[in-house]
Amino acid sequence: MEHAITDKSAxxxxxxxxxxxxxxxxxxxxxxxxxxxxxRRGPLARAEIARVTGLSAQTVSVITxxxxxxxxxxxxxxxxxxxxxxxxxxxxNPDGALFFGLKVGRRSIDLVLVDFLGHILSREHLTYRxxxxxGTLRFVKEAAERxxxxxxxxxxxxxxxxxxxxxxxIWEWGAILGTSAQDMEAWRxxxxxxxxxxxxxxxxxxQNDATCACGAELVFGAQDTPPDFLxxxxxxxxxxxxxxxxxxxxxxxxxxxxxxxxPVPDPNGGxxxxxxxxxxxxxxxxVVDAGGAADALWTSATDWRVPxxxxxxxxxxxxxxxxxxIVASVSVMDFEHALIDGxxxxxxxxxxxxxxxxxxxxxxxSGLPHPTVMSGTVGADARTLGAASLPLSQRYLVDTAQ
Numbered sequence: 001m002e003h004a005i006t007d008k009s010a011x012x013x014x015x016x017x018x019x020x021x022x023x024x025x026x027x028x029x030x031x032x033x034x035x036x037x038x039x040r041r042g043p044l045a046r047a048e049i050a051r052v053t054g055l056s057a058q059t060v061s062v063i064t065x066x067x068x069x070x071x072x073x074x075x076x077x078x079x080x081x082x083x084x085x086x087x088x089x090x091x092x093n094p095d096g097a098l099f100f101g102l103k104v105g106r107r108s109i110d111l112v113l114v115d116f117l118g119h120i121l122s123r124e125h126l127t128y129r130x131x132x133x134x135g136t137l138r139f140v141k142e143a144a145e146r147x148x149x150x151x152x153x154x155x156x157x158x159x160x161x162x163x164x165x166x167x168x169x170i171w172e173w174g175a176i177l178g179t180s181a182q183d184m185e186a187w188r189x190x191x192x193x194x195x196x197x198x199x200x201x202x203x204x205x206x207q208n209d210a211t212c213a214c215g216a217e218l219v220f221g222a223q224d225t226p227p228d229f230l231x232x233x234x235x236x237x238x239x240x241x242x243x244x245x246x247x248x249x250x251x252x253x254x255x256x257x258x259x260x261x262x263p264v265p266d267p268n269g270g271x272x273x274x275x276x277x278x279x280x281x282x283x284x285x286x287v288v289d290a291g292g293a294a295d296a297l298w299t300s301a302t303d304w305r306v307p308x309x310x311x312x313x314x315x316x317x318x319x320x321x322x323x324x325x326i327v328a329s330v331s332v333m334d335f336e337h338a339l340i341d342g343x344x345x346x347x348x349x350x351x352x353x354x355x356x357x358x359x360x361x362x363x364x365x366s367g368l369p370h371p372t373v374m375s376g377t378v379g380a381d382a383r384t385l386g387a388a389s390l391p392l393s394q395r396y397l398v399d400t401a402q
Contacts (some may be wrong), residue, residue: 029398031053035072035092036062036397040223043076043089063273064090068351071158072096072116072396077181092116097160097396100147101388102140103209103353104166104192106281107298111143112160112381114388118220120381122147127298130183131170133190141199160389161203163388165212165383167237168255189232191356205390208255210239213341213378215248219389219397222377230335230371232322233382234261234342234352237279264324265318274325278318280343286310301380303342311348319355324370325357334369349375 005012012362033053041052050060067073074093078086096116103110109131112123118356124143126134148156171187181290197204207215215234217225240259260275267277276282282293287306298306304311307313326338357373378385 006303020227025313028057031067032398034060034067037217038073038092040272040395042194042223043088043091045079045087047087049362053260057262070096078360081282084373094119095155096337097392098155098158098346099160099388099391100144100162101386101390102162102166103387104136104164104170105209105383106131106167107214107284108169109136109139110384111147111380112384113147114385115308116363118216118385118388118390120385122150123249123384127295132183132221133186133192133195135365136192137195137199140196141292144200159202160395162196162200162389163390164204165209165387166192166206167239168208168258173347179306202392203394205386205394207250207390208239208258208260208384209233209235209386210260211241211248211250211254212390213239213376213382214241214243214257214289214358214386215389215393216378216382216386217250217339217341217376218243218246218383219393220378220390225339225377226337228335229337229339229374230259230326230329230333230341231257231376232325232338232342233339233376234278234280234340234344234349235383236281236284236343238342244333257327259329260324262325262328264321264328266387274321277321278325282317283310283314286314297343302345306346311351315333315348315352315355320359322352322356323359323363327365330368330371335371336369338373339376340373341378341382343380346379 008301030108034049037049037052046057046064048061049064050057054061064073068075073090076089076091078088080086084303094115094117099114101112101114108127110123110125113121113318115121124146126139148159171184191208194206210233212299214231217231227246229243231243233239234400236320238260240257242257260273262274263271265272265276265340267270280297283306284297287296287310288294291309292306315376322340329335340349342349344352353373353375376382
């Protein structure tokens with residue numbers, strides 16, 4: 001019996017755990033392994049797939065042929081070298097599988113249909129004053145029908161699942177959302193995943209919205225994303241995630257990296273939760289207090305009609321709070337990088353990243369690593385794409401959570 005290479009130096013220094021086995025009972029894992037590698041590295045010839053994974057050339061040939069027959073892989077144009085036969089890169093087929101991603105937010109809801117590469121094919125968006133269970137379920141049903149109705153019959157058969165990204169304990173946020181506790185109480189006993197699953201004949205998954213956003217960075221983000229990082233997502237509330245050794249760390253309850261409740265200094269010399277100081281809810285209050293409309297932030301993440309001085313004021317409050325949260329986190333786990341993404345125009349996100357880095361540079365970090373603050377690479381759609389990545393990961397990728 002053949003054995004997989006276990007020496008990373010022999011199998012490729014950036015294998016990052018992408019090592020396979022040639023045992024027949026592990027075929028499914030090896031298929032996921034190949035799909036995960038091609039997602040991370042892009043098109044590769046079979047010989048390179050074998051080198052990185054440690055699988056034999058014969059095993060790789062069988063796997064790629066089966067995945068090609070299933071419509072999950074495509075052959076690209078042959079690449080001719082100086083000697084020997086030309087190599088044929090294998091690539092993920094964008095139409096190989098389709099997924100729905102649902103984001104239930106405090107001020108808006110989105111449903112997207114994405115292809116196998118994570119490209120958004122179509123979307124439905126709705127803003128509201130607060131989310132309600134019945135309205136959410138109605139939106140999912142009607143929006144999914146409209147989006148799938150744009151596909152041909154063959155494409156509809158390739159819809160492989162739906163993921164839901166939503167805040168945990170959403171019923172506790174009535175006062176902050178400006179509505180009554182009674183309005184939100186209906187969420188306490190409402191099983192959204194089960195209710196949505198009853199509407200469709202494909203699997204449905206649910207995860208915390210900020211954790212989903214962090215997962216999107218792993219599945220759809222840049223190839224050079226660091227293997228360990230602390231992640232912040234700026235939505236109506238701020239949330240976060242933790243990635244260790246290239247894997248999403250969710251903890252025993254699935255809520256690891258819930259950075260919002262972390263105590264941080266507030267501008268008045270007291271202590272408040274990060275969620276109160278650094279969320280977009282604070283920017284919304286500034287807009288409303290200045291006579292603007294609250295929906296100026298939620299209709300689009302790229303075209304904010306918000307006075308620059310309000311954005312500067314919010315950034316000046318949020319950046320120090322996030323910097324303190326980073327320092328508290330690196331004192332427990334030695335993160336060298338912190339990524340910030342969110343429902344933000346690029347210029348606002350870059351300004352926030354620069355502000356947080358400047359605050360860190362002014363702080364005394366003796367005895368601690370000095371983290372580099374970076375922009376996330378997925379953007380405003382990280383939560384919806386992260387939701388779509390839930391069924392994709394469950395069926396087609398090696399496990400990226402622990």
